[in-house]
Amino acid sequence: MRRPVRRAWSFSSVRLRLLTGLAVLLVAGLAASAVITAFLLEDYLDRRHERTLETSAHRIAGVVGRGPQRIDADQFTTLLGPPLGLVAVGAGDEVLTSTGSAEPVAREVTAFSTTVPAGTVAEYDGQGGRHSLAVIRVPSPGLTVDRGPAQETVRPVALVLTIDTSVGDSTVVALVERQLMLIGVALLVLLGLAVVVLRVGLRPLARMARTADAIAEGHLTERLPTTRNGSETDRLAEAVNRAFDAQARAEATVRSLAADTSHELRTPLTTISGWLDLHRQGGVSGPGLETAFEHIENEVGRMRLLVEDLALLARLDAGRPVEQHDVDLTTLAAGVVEDAQIIYPRRAVTLAPAPPAPVVGDAGRLQQVVRNLVGNAVQHTPAGTAVRVELDRTREDVRLRVVDDGPGIAPQDLPRVFERFWRAEASRSRAYGGSGLGLAIVEAIVHAHRGRVDVESQVGVGTTVTILLPRAPDPAAT
Structure with missing residues (x-):
């Protein structure tokens, strides 16, 4: 009998299903890790920007709070430092001067700051998201800003501090991209290791399948290999071996029953056949004929009793309920x-x-x-x-x-x-x-x-x- 072809990587194979499930779990786990990391990093950067603006605003408020002050515009750059920016706002919310990250969008930032309570940090995304800034407005009464020898001094009523958050956003995007690359590489490596592990781990099942095929081909004394180490495959092999042993005992019982039944029936059949042959040959006549019939009747009775007993055992073995x-x-x-x-x-x-x-x-x-x-x-x-x-x-x-x-x-x-x-x-x-x-x-x-x-x-x-x-x-x- 030809053995069926077993393909280890068919769509219904345990290996492929385990590998697919492992791949899904790995992708889900690594993707979740990447998302959580990016979220935590973005939150950290946002909090750092907020703390930086609040600290700078507190320093400026401290300077202004000491009374009328005259400050050079270049001192703002020294006082604040990159990546901060500043907009000096006049009484009519006009832009008096701007520096740093606030300079390209000074008017927009000034208008946006009027919608936010003073001293509160807010996010500004201008010009289609090309300028992402964190903004805080600080009142500056009594402050005079000297813009240089060629320009007039200005007296701003408020200062708008900004910090460029696009650097942090690009950092998060770069991190996500690199993590996606790492996920791909890690997935390939882990799946390769999983293939090796599955091949080694499922080797007992492969041996069990080969042994089962051998038993199916007629090698009834073969049994699945066991190591008695308590593993799941070992317990499965022992259970299947017990099933094979039970089947072998049942088949042996059936063969023994058939042999014993034929043996029990052979004796009365031989006796009946002997008396009939003797009668055909003319060896039985007169009173001897009655004796022959008695012997034949006795042997028929033995056969009937045996058949009835076997029929009763068959009914009881089939589990038919008895009368109650x-x-x-x-x-x-x-x-x-x-x-x-x-x-x-x-x-x-x-x-x-x-x-x-x-x-x-x-x-x-x-x-x-x-x-x-x-x-x-x-x-x-x-x-x-x-x-x-x-x-x-x-x-x-x-x-x-x-x-x-x-x-x-x-x-x-x-x-x-x-x-x-x-x-x-x-x-x-x-x-x-x-x-x-x-x-x-x-x-x-x-x-x-x-x-x-x-x-x-x-x-x-x-x-x-x-x-x-x-x-x-x-x-x-x-």
Whole structure:
């Protein structure tokens, strides 16, 4: 059988889905980091510009506050320093003089400053965002500004301080661009490492797939490799191995059942075929013909009983529910014991005094359980062996025991007593017509009634088979 082609990087592969998910997480994480960094940097620069303007405004206000002052325009540059700018504003809000970053947009900044309370920093974006300034207006009563020998002095009523914020904005943009480049490089590197890690990490799964293919091709003894290190793949391999083992046991049971069934049917079929051949050859006539028919009828009966037992086991194995009726197990056991005393008059089969034992179930099947247990005890023990049936009950359970004082069962045979077609004494069982299904049927019926069956035996002392069934609820309690 040709193995299916496994593509490691198909769209449905675990590797590709893990790698895609990892790539999405990496991109989201790195992008979020870049956005947060840019936001924090921009906020820091804005706060620094604001503090710079407020500090400069405070210094100028301190100078003006000492009384009438005369100051050279060049001193403003020295006092403020780049990247600050200044606009001296007259009484009619006209521009008297301007320096630094405020010079290109002096009129616009002056008009904008009138809309902002004095001493408050505001952002000005003029001329389509080409000039980004932080602005603060400072009253300057009594201040005289000397603009130089060739120009008249001016007496501004206010000074407008500015600082160019476009440098900070370009810094943020450059940072974002570099971070995007770093994200791309980091993504490629991390994805390359992830491919290697996934290849190594998923190697156990690849070995498991190859082993599963080998099992599918018929190598039924193969099992998935395990390291017993407690990892998820190791636990998965152990679980799959248990499933394969269970399937192998089930297949072995089916094969054994088929072989045992064919073996059990072969004996009566051979007997029937032998008598028929003898009759065709003229070897059976007169009274012998009646004997041949009796033998054939007995063998047909054995085959019918075997088929019925197998059909019953098949129904119980399929989990079909049993009938649910109120049954007194004590009354039922008493009837089985009476029948056994008639069938085996030379055997001491007794029922110990017992109270009513109410259970819910199929009376016919439960009677078959007790009959199989009593019949088993009689048929597989010597003639002088006593068989006793005992019953007792608790608040939750009803317990039935079939006890004999026979030779017992060897310890190595106890685990097999419920196996189908297994016999401790094959020749003795066949002499009694047993198929080896009696205890298997008992176990299946008891389990169908949500009960339990146990066997205790000691060589030379005897055997006890115990049936534990749920007790029926007391009508008076309801």
